[in-house]
Amino acid sequence: MNERKLKILAAVVEEYVRTGEPVGSKILAALPEINVSAATVRNDMAALEQLGYLEQPHTSAGRIPTVSGYRLYIEQLMRPPGMSQEEKQKLDSMLAIHGSATEELLIQNATTALAELTQCAAVVSDFSPQFSVISKVEVIPTGKRVYVILLITSAGSIKNKACRLEFDLTNEQLSWFSGYLSENLEGISVSDLSDELMENLTAAMSAYMMAMSPLVQGICELSRDLRQHALLFKGEKNLFSYQDLDKMEIVRFIEHKDELSRLLDDSFSGIKVLFREDKNSFVIGNSSMIVSKYRKGGKNVGSLGIIGPMRLDYAKVIPYIEYFSQKITDLISEPPEPSLEEGHIKKEGEPHD
């Protein structure tokens, strides 16, 4: 395994990503970074195939990278182009940092931006709500016998649910209920919203008044919502434009997204590239997935990434994901003051192309 073989492997990956066609020795020999004859390239490619980094779709075709080939390329060979200042600014404006009042919004924007930039499906598993605190619970009457429960967390996520009761509550009942909820839930960390706690609450409430049971049920549902990781997808439709992905498999994937969460929530740090072969048999064939964790106060609180064809411009895409996860980490970790001061740069979103 010498220098030149690695160069050839890198060239095969890059050519194949660019054209989608198996790469032959002639084309490689013509590349400026390779100055040996086609015959030499052939010898090297045969060796690379022996080592499991390349394969041939059929005898008389060029070579394409194997999974190991991609992995070696990603880990050691690719040279991601550094991002220019303008590029960073463009990414920032897509994040709409200044407009995003809440973490949730910020993360949503990141997902949309990633999907658009990479033309892949973007995914975020956000379990930061788990590390936030319930800052407000309200019960608001609206219409006949309908009540809205409102739940706000310190991270700014807002959940609500309308419940219909059998009878209208009197003012006293309502204020008692509201007060009780505030007292018992506000200030509680979301991760402490155990089933046990909710059961106690339910018991206490039911004792007071049967009629409220839909409300109590509503609260339980909301708390369950909060506790589980929010899985957000954007741009799944992008996948349909890739020829090497099977349309039916994409549909199946879209319908069974939840299965992804176990992959996303795997504990690891930094960035990770997964290929379909890595045991995750449910994913789309010929697809790969790039995920990166983001942190808050030193803890991993979520992961964001993309799912696309294996034939992906990793050198371009990985820096994007790294940049976004780093930016999100910065923005949600530090108190928002300083990031707001940047606001006077006032580079407002000119619509990009």
Place this chain on the structure above:
Amino acid sequence: MNERKLKILAAVVEEYVRTGEPVGSKILAALPEINVSAATVRNDMAALEQLGYLEQPHTSAGRIPTVSGYRLYIEQLMRPPGMSQEEKQKLDSMLAIHGSATEELLIQNATTALAELTQCAAVVSDFSPQFSVISKVEVIPTGKRVYVILLITSAGSIKNKACRLEFDLTNEQLSWFSGYLSENLEGISVSDLSDELMENLTAAMSAYMMAMSPLVQGICELSRDLRQHALLFKGEKNLFSYQDLDKMEIVRFIEHKDELSRLLDDSFSGIKVLFREDKNSFVIGNSSMIVSKYRKGGKNVGSLGIIGPMRLDYAKVIPYIEYFSQKITDLISEPPEPSLEEGHIKKEGEPHD
């Protein structure tokens, strides 16, 4: 144009919908409802082709219906099977009538149900919020310098938006602002939320305090949200399983859904079947769209329908749409009391297949 020709046309449509293959004279002659020879059928088919109701993909193939053929079939020939009591109950349970506390939820459920039942994309354009009244406006502080505006309408739809201010508000400021909003917005019909009204509000607020401008802006955005028709889609992915729809066109359609609103909001009553040729050049080729209005208090307040391949079992699907729009009309028009009394039937959602 005689009885028999119509029978043949209907048979062609039904066979083609069933098999997806062009229908030949032999197959038709074998049908029980047609008791003439294949030669006679051929003569009639030639006539039907002359009249523009049928066409041949190529000389030696069977016939398929043209758009006019479908239209004639739908308007005069098809015999929708009446729905059995169980079928109605199944539909009702998919609507989850008893669980749906708000109109919005009800309509969402209808969309999901339609998408699943018909295996098409289901769409709803709901402009009932326009006819409701703002029943509650609140401003809730949450976290440092972040405030959530909450807006609830009499129809039970809940909108919220988080805004970040430059400074924290004092308690007086907050309660003054809250009070001002309540006084000026609660009880107002959404359709009266003119730009003018909002401008007055803005002016009044700004005079009071510059610092609140993001909040005021937030309110304006929310009111704009409310005023515009909510367009909701479900099951777009279903479309990908139809062979006669072009995948790329589906993607384009998914990306430009908004263009549909003008079709959906067209004023008409009852049910309507549109084909791609009806001037709506942007829709997917070979697709058709079935829409029905639903009403509230005698007024059209929204439309729901499906988009699918032209080759669709209209006789089955149209009754579904009619049933849903009628049911929604009933449920949102009459005061909810009586519909709730049905609740004791207690046919709770056993998960359907």
Place this chain on the structure above:
DNA sequence: CTTTAGCACTCTCACTCTTTGAGTGCTAAG
């Protein structure tokens, strides 16, 4: 006048056979 049987005709689809060209592996010489 309408319906039907018969027949020649057309056109697609599936199959096979052939050609072409890209790309390879191997060998022998530089």
Place this chain on the structure above:
DNA sequence: CTTAGCACTCAAAGAGTGAGAGTGCTAAAG
């Protein structure tokens, strides 16, 4: 170790063929 040369392989594209489905037309029968 590198390179030119050459025989070999294989997929993709094209051409030819036969089968089958379906048609339109004609002439006879009802």
